[in-house]
Amino acid sequence: MGTGTRPARLRHIQGIGVDRMGSLADAHPERDFLRLENLDTDIPPDPQAVARTQASAERDADNSYLPFVGQTRLREVVATHAARLSGVPYTADNVIISAGGLSGLLNVLLALIEVGDEVIVTDPTYAGLINRVHLVGGIPRFVPFIFQPGGEWTLDQDALRASITPRTRALLLMSPAMPSGAVLTQSDWDVVAELCTARDLLLIVDSAMERLVFDGRAVLAPAGWPGMAGRTISVGSAAKELRLIGWRVGWIVAPGALIPDLVAVSLANVVVPVGLAQDAARVALERSWETLPAYVAELQQRRDATLQALQGLPVGRPGGGWSLLLRTSDFGLTGEALSQRLLDANVCATAMTGWGQTHGAQYLRFVFANEPVGRLSLLRERLMAALP
Template sequence: MTRSRPARLHHIAGIGVDRMGSIADASGKDFLRLENLDTDILPDPEAIARTVHAATEDADNSYLPFIGQARLRDIAARHVSAISGVSYSGERNCVISAGGLSGILNVLLATIEVGDEVIVTDPTYAGLINRVRLAGGVPRFVPFSFEPGGEWRLDRTALRASIGPKTTAMLLMSPSMPSGGCLDAADWAVVAELCVAHDLLLIVDTAMERLVFDSRPVLHPAGLPGMAERTITVGSSAKELRMIGWRVGWIVAPDAFMPDLVAVSLANVVVPVGIGQDAVATALENSATTLAPYVDELQARRDCVLEELRGLPVGVPGGGWSLLLRVSDFGLDGAAMSERLLEQGVCATAMAGWGETHGGQYIRFVYANEPTRRLRALGARVRAALGL
């Protein structure tokens, strides 16, 4: 059979994580597993127990309700309301998705016309960039920047300059993946100013919203002037609740967007498995008290990696699960560094396709899946791979 590749796939980039994970799994070696956004920190025990019980319940072995179970929708809407300061209703303003990235794609399909430009940061997770392209959008990259050993900062001047006649939306994440760059209050104020002035939609990926370090406040832009009517929030059980395998997400949006969001949701996967939904509701409700020790552990792991890589050109993450090392300073690209690290017992992912300004010249280290006692082996291995 002769066929051409669909045009929508022409610019879809691989993310590299699958290849690196397969190499590590097949090797039988005890690699430092820093390649994938997994974590070894277990979910809320109460949520695990609820999942086990749900597997025996007829009501949970169901597609219904098609927009998600009522308790989860209510808790997700209240959660977003509490952080943003905007009043949302689970019944009117929330639909459940099969994971956060499925939710992002559903939002894009429901709001973006073919050819519309969507502003994203540089770097940004390739999976988000790919979903913009699958929906027919064109990503416009606005760089984060850093000085070695310093934090990533949003280039606000570039953000202002990025808006053109075809720009209709921004898709932003803070802490951003993979850099861990955080938008501060002044950044969000500029975002809000531009969205209102240019009548732009703001899609906020809150998968790591509360995983912030160094006593940073948790900030959500929907409560800023003029933003409640134009902000759609997508959340996920994966990172904040450590329930990656449950594949449960939520979309919280103003009333006007809901008919189209529901229509797309019903045409694309519908909902995640019923046995996971109420467990996620339990974990999300409990997270007001269970989150702090987890964030403390993540910060300890970040600090350990930063100490191991002291003196190397690393961008300091303000939150999240990962950080980036700029290996181009040593005449390498991320792909070459990834191969060298395998020889040193470290599995890490190159960043080609994750940005324009910040892409192939970086390697990413995920610190969420290894304890500090093992991360203390990282510095010597990285330096050996760099030939230092």
């Protein structure tokens, strides 16, 4: 193979746009950009987790690769957390710690998806997840959310049913979904469970934001549905719910029968995150039942401030998460074109090219987690100045 030939596994890998937009804003620190392009947050993590990180720097036990599947106390707390949400009696033996949630998702896909297997994803979906399906040789099959300007995104259940083929191996779902903020309902999960059990499919859940839901919604963990505990793999993260973005800690919670293959892949790929971060994640996760409500309330206020700034425009109302989407085609623009125009108005936002088939290039994402309410109110004036 010559230097100019790319491996076939990279044929469908696309850029996600976020890194490029972030670099453009970082290159001009003198400008007062609204930083709405990346899933960061200015809301600090639990101070006790920060203190535990500092203490870990002086503990020899935290300066270690071992245990390869992750520190035992963290795995126990993750198991208790997952069991509390789902009702499934998980133990530490069901848990593997990963170097962030996305690393965990890649390990799950590598362990469970064969080349040519179809993996059901929603449309839109984070381009990084789509890339990971391609990277392992899987084929993403898109099921669209239904977009209603000013309303909430809803899952097209009929399209979900129609998407299943003999080659389908798994569903890869996230709720709240990224980037739309769509939240799957109990009815949606009923259909997912029905399809998985009837067709012997796996369910891979990106649970990184599962408790970041607004307007009094209940947290739903599909592993607790009848017949689903033995076929559901949940991949969590300390980044979104715990705000430990730079710590790079994630976890895989899976049925015991799948653990050996998941461990084998994990040991071949990164192994575990840094020891200095793992017990801090344990502290933050254990305390999150106390600390999370105020954080979710702040995110909801930011969501509301962003919706107020976009009132009357073709935007989808997120039921949770960190971001929302504006349909730019209503103004005769692609998401990329409006993104470039907004840079001149000191707004940094990411176009959704490559993030979906039905809902992709004609959308622009605004992340509301990284700016306070007062600054989010500046969005409308700047956006209107950028529109044709």
